[in-house]
Amino acid sequence: MIKIFMSKLFLIFFSATISMMKKYNITCPSGFPEFSPAEERVRQNWLAVIRGVFEKNGFLPVETPLVEREENLLAKGGNPKEMYVLKRVQDDDDTSHSGNALRFDHTVPLALYVARHLNELAFPFRRYSIGPVLRGERAQKGRFRQFDQCDIDMIGSGELSLLNDALVAVVIVQLFEQLNIGEFFVRINNRKILTGFFENLNIKSKDISAVMMIVDDLEKIGATKVLENLVKLGVKKDLAQEILNFTEISGTNEEIFKRLEQIKGGELFTEGVQDLKEVFSALSAMNVPENRVKLDLSIARGLDYYTGTVYETILTGYEGLGSICSGGRYDDLAEVFTGKKLPGVGISIGLTRLLSQLFDAKIIEPERSSPTEVLIITTSPDFMSNALEIGAKIRGMGFCTENYVEDKKLGKQFDYANKLGIPVCVVMGESEVEKGTVQIKNMTSGEQTEVTLEQLEKGLKNILK
């Protein structure tokens, strides 16, 4: 009775303490993702595959800081509206911060890295970077303020062979073949073709990049809207129609090349067609299947700095996701920092966005939370040392193994295994200790067998195959 009274008293005191506690908003800030263990395991596997493909193709890992000097990040056209600044909580004056800002991509940090180490690098320099970047945009579905980007770039000193553009496309193909999320293809175009074609139509050079951005939206907004937008920009109606007709040219790669030959364009146009031909013939030399790489005159990429080959990757059947891996060739990586021409070609996967979209669309479904394959449980703490011993033995066999060491009822221990999706429980109890056996329980089928220690490894292998 007194005990009950005391515990009531304690409860009252305890809840009083709780009610005095500050109430914290513990939800994730908007746009900052978190992954559950099951999802994170998928992400980790992906990272391993991605890293593997990058290294198979000769790319070197480089880790650059999450933070760079603000003026450097801005030097290559970084958008100040989207940049976060690094400052201490104490620095409450808006104008006083360290002068450092958080990276919004891996390209500018690469430019800085190359500039710092220009004389030590072996060119062409192939590097990969995987890690989070931050953008101060408004979050929405599949659109984050912190996200992982996986980047590769090839940087040439002065020159960079066009064949690299084909090698980059091959990396994309390998990546998505190994990630195994279904059919996909890489759309490839060359901006010189578009620019040359537009120039030939006497589109003013200041409008060309705007026209390019409008055309790039073709798939998203449709032909009528594209026409409307072109006219709105000041392009004459018949010219706009001509542009649209051009970008809508379709067929096999060979057919499109044939059509391109019939079109009379300027010097740049012809150069672009030649470049693309070289890229495609390199691709076929590497036995890249035709259905994986598709010449597509409508892709342009929004970003201004692309000057040649551009890539987009589409998951067949999920065109709505947009491009899941894109990039292109650019003339200048770090001229502002080095005074040298450093052309490059690269691609980037927005891993966070891609995974979150794939999870949402149920294209991939995370399996289980825990890597544990075998959970050792006991009917009583009396047999814990036997259980620990067996646990160590099973771990030694190469299985991911975990001992449940809390003093809880068997039912609770099984619950734990179920909740984590652990496929096998090994039960250790009085009679097993006496007989020198254990019970192996298959948590999926519910089937349970008693085995000797000699039979244990085989028994586990049977279930876990």
Place this chain on the structure above:
RNA sequence: GCGGACGUAGCUCAGUGGUAGAGCAUCUGGUUGUGGUCCAGAUGGCCGUGGGUUCAAUCCCCAUCGUCCGCCCCA
């Protein structure tokens, strides 16, 4: 930066001008050596925050903060 919606239990959400409810989750028991189903019970809420209207506000009004969706832009 612009536009729209929404903030009620750990989660998903119902609800009413008279200080609150469901399902799921959690815990306990039914079961001192066998889980996923079932049954019973319990825990859990300054109804986002501040102000206004009112005898009375979780509800109406205003502000603020936060979240989501879309646009811009991009991954």
